[in-house]
Amino acid sequence: xxxxxxxxxxxxxxxxxxxxxxxxxxxxxxxxxxxxxxxxxxxxxxxxxxxxxxxxxxxxxxxxxxxxxxxxxxxxxxxxxxxxxxxxxxxxxxxxxxxxxxxxxxxxxxxxxxxx
Amino acid sequence: xxxxxxxxxxxxxxxxxxxxxxxxxxxxxxxxxxxxxxxxxxxxxxxxxxxxxxxxxxxxxxxxxxxxxxxxxxxxxxxxxxxxxxxxxxxxxxxxxxxxxxxxxxxxxxxxxxxxx
Numbered sequence: 587x588x589x590x591x592x593x594x595x596x597x598x599x600x601x602x603x604x605x606x607x608x609x610x611x612x613x614x615x616x617x618x619x620x621x622x623x624x625x626x627x628x629x630x631x632x633x634x635x636x637x638x639x640x641x642x643x644x645x646x647x648x649x650x651x652x653x654x655x656x657x658x659x660x661x662x663x664x665x666x667x668x669x670x671x672x673x674x675x676x677x678x679x680x681x682x683x684x685x686x687x688x689x690x691x692x693x694x695x696x697x698x699x700x701x702x
Numbered sequence: 703x704x705x706x707x708x709x710x711x712x713x714x715x716x717x718x719x720x721x722x723x724x725x726x727x728x729x730x731x732x733x734x735x736x737x738x739x740x741x742x743x744x745x746x747x748x749x750x751x752x753x754x755x756x757x758x759x760x761x762x763x764x765x766x767x768x769x770x771x772x773x774x775x776x777x778x779x780x781x782x783x784x785x786x787x788x789x790x791x792x793x794x795x796x797x798x799x800x801x802x803x804x805x806x807x808x809x810x811x812x813x814x815x816x817x818x819x
Contacts, residue, residue, distance in 0.1 A: 618806060629708075629795050629810040630746070675745060681806040688734060688799060688806040692745045 588613040590678050592693025599666050600701050607696045609676035610658040616678040619659045620690070621650060624673045633674075634661070666700045673697050703729050706798050708811035715786055716819055723781045723814045725796030731776040732798035736808060737769075740793045752779050786818045 589612040599605050609619075617638035622630035636643045636650045636659065643650050647666075652659040663670055677690040705728040715721050725735055734753050738746040750771050752758040758771035768790075770782040779798075783790055793815050797808040 620807065622810070627813070627815075629706075629797075629813045632807065632809065635807065679806060689736075689748060689751060690808060694745050 588616060588678055588680070588691040590676060590691050590693040592676050592696055594696060595694060596697045596699070598699045598701060601666060601668060603666055605661075605663040605666050605670070605698055605700075607661045607674055607676070607698075608658060609660070609678075609693045610656075611678045611691075612657065613678070613680060614654075614657065615680040616657075618679045618681045619650070619652060620677050621648075621661050622675045622677065624675065624695075626672075630675060663698075666698075668700050668702050671698055671700045704800070704807075704809040705729050706732075706796065706809050706811040708796055708814050710814060711812060712815040712817075714817045714819065717787050718785055720782055720784045721786055721816060723783075723794055723796075723816075725779045725781070725798070725811055727777045727798040727809075730798075730800050732779075732800065733776070734799045735773055735779040736797045736799075737771060737779075737781050738795045738797065740795060740813075742793075746795065749781075783816065786816070788818045791816055791818045 592609045620635035623633045624630045634648050634650050636652050647664045649662040674696045676693040679690050707726045709724045737749045740746050749764045750758045750760045752771050752773040754773050754776050760766045773779040793813050795813040797810040
């Protein structure tokens with residue numbers, strides 16, 4: 587099955603700096619890669635996603651890049667703010683390809699702390 | 703749009719009792735709902751996938767007789783933890799995928815914290 591590894595596990599940045607989180611996946615059939623933000627005691631919130639036919643996607647201060655050949659994708663947050671502090675999870679699925687393709691496999695999570 | 707709710711948000715129960723958690727998609731029809739379990743400072747672990755009108759598919763190692771899942775309508779799925787024990791204490795989160803969507807985007811509920819005494 588799919589295996590998703592996420593690094594780093596913790597990330598501390600100064601307010602205004604950029605934060606980068608990287609994930610690698612093992613299944614070349616994976617074609618959908620969402621990123622979720624989870625605040626303490628709450629459910630994960632989708633912040634951005636990318637599909638395998640696109641190499642990069644941007645939404646204001648957040649961007650995601652995908653390298654299908656190397657099987658890795660990254661989340662970039664620019665001009666970080668204290669409210670960006672949370673746990674971020676990457677995930678992968680092979681939607682439409684496999685019978686259970688709509689299942690998400692999550693990375694281990696990255697705890698981001700933005701220091702004012 | 704794409705709001706998922708869960709009820710209750712937290713519950714404390716005695717060992718041996720059963721607890722039911724509801725997951726609702728408020729503004730869309732969900733063909734598929736998923737149930738996850740999350741321990742402190744850990745990632746989400748998929749417990750089961752639930753399709754409306756059919757039996758849930760459980761992940762390996764998840765006891766289907768202990769974690770009963772019902773997906774009776776396109777907007778409601780329930781998870782019942784039967785004969786709960788302290789080791790069942792956890793954060794339970796559901797998610798839902800839109801019906802007829804071109805993608806499998808999962809929208810998550812706010813979670814239910816279960817504490818078994």
